[in-house]
Amino acid sequence: MNRRDFLTAASSAALLPLSGATWAQAATRPLPIIPITDVTAGGDRRIKLNLQAATHDFGTGAASATFGINHSYLGPVVRAKQGQTLPFDVTNGIGEVTTLHWHGLHIPGEVDGGPHQEIKPGEVWSPDVPVTQRASMNWFHSHMHGKTARQTYTGLAGVLLIEDDASLSADLPSTYGVDDFMLILQDKMFNCSSQMDYVLTGEVFEEGFTGDTLVVNGAVAPVAQTVPQGLVRLRILNACNARFLTLSLQTGPMTVIASDGGFLASSVQTENILMSPGERYEVLIDTRTADANALMVSFGEDEGFVGILGSMFGGGGNAIPALTLNRRAEAGFTGSLPDRLANLSSADSTEATVTRSFQLNMGGSEELATLATLWGNVCGDGGMGINGRPMKMDRIDEHVRQGDTEIWRIASDDQLHPFHIHGCSFRILTQNGAEPPAYAQGWKDMVHVENEWSEVLVRFDHPATSDAPYMYHCHILEHEDCGMMGQFTVG
Numbered sequence: 287m288n289r290r291d292f293l294t295a296a297s298s299a300a301l302l303p304l305s306g307a308t309w310a311q312a313a314t315r316p317l318p319i320i321p322i323t324d325v326t327a328g329g330d331r332r333i334k335l336n337l338q339a340a341t342h343d344f345g346t347g348a349a350s351a352t353f354g355i356n357h358s359y360l361g362p363v364v365r366a367k368q369g370q371t372l373p374f375d376v377t378n379g380i381g382e383v384t385t386l387h388w389h390g391l392h393i394p395g396e397v398d399g400g401p402h403q404e405i406k407p408g409e410v411w412s413p414d415v416p417v418t419q420r421a422s423m424n425w426f427h428s429h430m431h432g433k434t435a436r437q438t439y440t441g442l443a444g445v446l447l448i449e450d451d452a453s454l455s456a457d458l459p460s461t462y463g464v465d466d467f468m469l470i471l472q473d474k475m476f477n478c479s480s481q482m483d484y485v486l487t488g489e490v491f492e493e494g495f496t497g498d499t500l501v502v503n504g505a506v507a508p509v510a511q512t513v514p515q516g517l518v519r520l521r522i523l524n525a526c527n528a529r530f531l532t533l534s535l536q537t538g539p540m541t542v543i544a545s546d547g548g549f550l551a552s553s554v555q556t557e558n559i560l561m562s563p564g565e566r567y568e569v570l571i572d573t574r575t576a577d578a579n580a581l582m583v584s585f586g587e588d589e590g591f592v593g594i595l596g597s598m599f600g601g602g603g604n605a606i607p608a609l610t611l612n613r614r615a616e617a618g619f620t621g622s623l624p625d626r627l628a629n630l631s632s633a634d635s636t637e638a639t640v641t642r643s644f645q646l647n648m649g650g651s652e653e654l655a656t657l658a659t660l661w662g663n664v665c666g667d668g669g670m671g672i673n674g675r676p677m678k679m680d681r682i683d684e685h686v687r688q689g690d691t692e693i694w695r696i697a698s699d700d701q702l703h704p705f706h707i708h709g710c711s712f713r714i715l716t717q718n719g720a721e722p723p724a725y726a727q728g729w730k731d732m733v734h735v736e737n738e739w740s741e742v743l744v745r746f747d748h749p750a751t752s753d754a755p756y757m758y759h760c761h762i763l764e765h766e767d768c769g770m771m772g773q774f775t776v777g
């Protein structure tokens with residue numbers, strides 16, 4: 287029996303999840319289809335997002351204390367169209383102060399939902415959010431400084447899908463819940479009562495919080511979905527606090543059609559995708575070539591799963607099925623895999639007039655740790671910062687001129703970090719000193735940063751004042767809370 291056959295057998299024999307807990311499932315559960323709030327038809331009704339405290343069963347048989355947005359866990363998929371202004375009413379019913387940030391949106395700082403736009407318990411935040419950018423899969427999550435990691439982990443996250451004329455007329459699968467699916471991937475820790483757990487220690491701050499159980503749309507993996515014959519589209523968000531995920535298919539290569547900020551120039555075939563927290567990719571799977579296929583996920587580049595499968599395969603980088611696709615007889619989207627997708631010229635670094643450099647700093651310095659805590663960051667023993675300074679709410683670190691094209695260079699003292707910039711999409715020039723993989727050469731708002739320089743080409747088209755600045759930060763949420771974040775204005 288080869289590894290893949292074993293994994294298939296293992297999933298159908300319900301050996302997963304892998305942490306040896308007591309909630310082993312009798313059968314693979316269905317993929318939860320996240321409800322859509324579709325506002326593409328327009329109208330002037332306000333879009334209500336109710337942040338609430340709730341309980342949710344991830345499939346462990348126990349109710350976990352969660353946050354949800356209109357739901358018991360996570361939020362709806364809000365589907366809108368380029369050119370609309372979205373009138374949100376965000377009601378804070380979670381009993382503690384929070385914010386809601388629109389990750390990936392090109393919008394002014396004053397409606398960005400960053401750490402300065404606090405929503406107190408019981409209050410309603412009503413931003414009118416103008417959607418000017420191209421079709422893209424974005425998301426929203428808590429950005430309450432010092433609480434972002436816990437609040438997002440507990441469930442304050444959802445998807446904001448933007449369509450445009452090109453995406454609506456594209457020859458691609460687009461029947462939601464039939465051949466077009468939204469997948470929110472997260473890792474969770476469950477305690478001995480089978481309830482979701484979040485415990486911070488100094489070590490957790492350093493690595494970021496990681497769980498041992500993969501969850502898809504709020505259900506313990508693997509989940510399964512029956513799909514028609516033809517192309518199936520998966521829109522995938524890595525909403526883990528700290529885990530990089532490696533995605534692959536059980537059978538055949540993946541066809542990637544879009545990244546964080548929209549369609550790639552042409553589709554890209556790849557054996558796997560290394561996906562950081564905060565990143566989004568869209569992939570196509572042709573179900574005509576196999577009776578069943580599965581989206582496989584492994585945790586990070588060098589970490590394996592624990593438990594039965596881990597010990598079976600030596601524990602290193604073992605993929606498990608996240609979503610099994612079972613093909614049914616009837617035909618669905620019968621078109622072929624696309625080639626060209628968007629008019630996207632190659633990134634031209636000669637357009638840049640300004641270059642800025644950012645060094646991500648981890649621990650090791652008592653001064654950094656003292657400052658981090660003094661300046662209101664929530665940290666373990668070590669401090670974190672950027673260019674030697676932890677985040678400070680009343681300090682603006684950079685001033686950018688609106689409309690300028692810039693090169694931002696980012697490097698890290700040691701470990702791999704996912705770097706995010708608000709208010710823009712950018713193109714990656716180099717990632718860790720090398721050309722980025724083909725699937726990461728389109729519009730992005732996340733870049734991987736390790737020991738070599740990563741460089742992005744970026745232009746900011748919307749204003750952000752010192753009262754409502756944009757953020758740039760590590761998207762390992764515990765690092766962000768600990769001060770690996772800075773603020774900038776655009777004007």
Ligand SMILES: [Cu+2]
Nearest residue numbers: 703760762765
């Ligand atoms: Cu980091």
